[in-house]
Amino acid sequence: MTGAGESLVNNPGRRRASGPGALGLVLGHPFDTVKVRLQTQTTYQGIIDCMVKTYRHESLLGFFKGMSFPIVSIAVVNSVLFGVYSNALLALTATSHQERRAQPPSYTHVFIAGCTGGFLQAYCLAPFDLIKVRLQNQTEPRAQPGSPPPRYRGPVHCAASIFQAEGPRGLFRGAWALTLRDTPTLGIYFVTYEWLCHQSTPDGQNPSSATVLVAGGFAGITSWVTATPLDVIKSRMQMAGLEQRAYRGLLDCVVSSVRQEGLGVFFRGLTINSARAFPVNAVTFLSYEYLLHSWG
Numbered sequence: 099m100t101g102a103g104e105s106l107v108n109n110p111g112r113r114r115a116s117g118p119g120a121l122g123l124v125l126g127h128p129f130d131t132v133k134v135r136l137q138t139q140t141t142y143q144g145i146i147d148c149m150v151k152t153y154r155h156e157s158l159l160g161f162f163k164g165m166s167f168p169i170v171s172i173a174v175v176n177s178v179l180f181g182v183y184s185n186a187l188l189a190l191t192a193t194s195h196q197e198r199r200a201q202p203p204s205y206t207h208v209f210i211a212g213c214t215g216g217f218l219q220a221y222c223l224a225p226f227d228l229i230k231v232r233l234q235n236q237t238e239p240r241a242q243p244g245s246p247p248p249r250y251r252g253p254v255h256c257a258a259s260i261f262q263a264e265g266p267r268g269l270f271r272g273a274w275a276l277t278l279r280d281t282p283t284l285g286i287y288f289v290t291y292e293w294l295c296h297q298s299t300p301d302g303q304n305p306s307s308a309t310v311l312v313a314g315g316f317a318g319i320t321s322w323v324t325a326t327p328l329d330v331i332k333s334r335m336q337m338a339g340l341e342q343r344a345y346r347g348l349l350d351c352v353v354s355s356v357r358q359e360g361l362g363v364f365f366r367g368l369t370i371n372s373a374r375a376f377p378v379n380a381v382t383f384l385s386y387e388y389l390l391h392s393w394g
């Protein structure tokens with residue numbers, strides 16, 4: 099691993115960083131499962147209650163439900179996000195990544211490029227995210243003789259069942275809320291990251307690995323804090339039509355959630371998601387910077 103104070107570009111031998119993104123995802127998935135359950139089910143009293151009940155009924159494996167599609171799709175989704183962001187920034191500023199340290203882009207350009215990346219990645223992410231949320235919400239223990247089987251037998255069966263029942267549009271359930279969640283918050287994500295790197299790096303130099311990790315982690319937290327209200331709505335819309343009530347649209351979901359549970363509903367899962375967001379996004383940005391430098 100690069101020494102904490104070393105600059106990323108000074109370490110040509112350490113440029114393979116595809117693994118950490120997936121590792122971060124695996125380590126962060128149990129937290130994500132608890133977050134999704136807190137947002138969509140009203141049976142839990144809080145984080146600890148959700149963890150204890152999940153462990154008791156489903157064992158440790160319960161926390162890892164729905165993880166396979168995110169693992170398969172993370173490379174594509176992150177490539178779209180970071181690829182569109184980099185290219186949008188290139189188009190807006192006409193400076194390459196190397197030139198950008200000497201001539202930093204304005205935060206308005208960073209924000210617009212981030213929003214563009216967020217908007218386009220939302221459509222790639224939507225079907226994978228829907229299947230993840232549906233599987234994470236299956237609280238049945240692993241198949242035991244005599245016990246009723248869960249509705250979905252796995253990610254492929256889940257995708258096929260939704261496709262059969264609702265056609266291709268069914269796979270995009272909640273996509274509108276996801277787009278509204280990701281477009282502005284990914285602008286915030288990249289602005290926070292660039293701002294924090296700029297604050298702790300001398301002009302014209304590349305940020306150290308430690309700076310990238312800390313800035314990436316805080317960018318993750320800041321963006322998720324702002325994304326949480328629409329994240330709750332998105333998850334509820336993705337679950338609508340199953341055990342939960344069906345909503346007439348996004349606004350109906352907002353209004354009925356607030357009526358039944360108060361304004362606090364918009365902050366469900368915030369604490370556990372922030373704890374997850376720091377390490378996951380720290381390694382995501384470290385991988386991104388390594389890739390940029392290795393491609394030169």
Ligand SMILES: CN(C)C(=N)NCCC[C@H](N)C(=O)O
Nearest residue numbers: 280283287321322325375378
């Ligand atoms: C607020 N949002 C939507 C984001 N910051 N998204 C980008 C980071 C995604 C990362 N895999 C994660 O799960 O945190």
